[in-house]
Amino acid sequence: MPATTSPADLYRHxxxxxxxxxxxxxxxxWADDGVMEFPFAPPNWPERLEGREAIAAYMRDYPDHIDLHDFPDLRIHRTTDAGTIVVEMRGVGRMVETGGPFEMTYIAVVTVQDGRFTSYRDYWNPLAVHEPGMNFTASDAR
Incomplete structure (x- = not known):
């Protein structure tokens, strides 16, 4: 994506x-020094990932655990800072191991600079991972 891409377009991509x-x-x-944070992370889950390499390690096996199908209800809100957006969305799919449904609601505060994510605060609901059929553990998230 070119550096002139808006934060909303980068996020959609x-x-x-x-x-x-x-x-x-x-x-x-992601920017080399990007930071991903999970303010509501349960115990033994990462709360903060610093740098592209840490984010890559965290996300590497994601498709092996969650098969995402769609992000319905996507709403992207601009803020007074042109590089920061607030995102509301829902992720739906299935859990790979069990075949059970996956559905998670997210709110994220995302900052973009020079066409790269520099900050991503993910306010997902950790209680949802304990719902029936959602056999997703902290080891799955790493």
Whole structure:
């Protein structure tokens, strides 16, 4: 994606890469020193990933655990900072190991600089991973 890409367009592109299970290309959208945070992470889950390499390691096996099918209800809100957006969305698919349904609601605060993600605070619901059929553990997230 060119450096002139808006944060909203970059984010939409990143979702398509996740649906395509192209994790290396998704990681390539990150700045070298990008930071991904999970403010509501349960115990023994990562709360903060610093740098593209840490984010790559975290996401590497994601498609082996969750088969994403769609991101319905996507809403991207601009902020007073042109490089920062707030995203509301739902991810749906299936859990690879069990075949059970996967559905997660997300709110994220995302900052983009020079066409790359520099900060991503993911306010996902950790209680949802304990719902029936959602056999997703902290080791799955790494």
């Amino acid at each position: 990143s979702l398509q890469l996740l649906l395509d299970k192209d994790i290396p290309a998704w990681v390539g959208l």
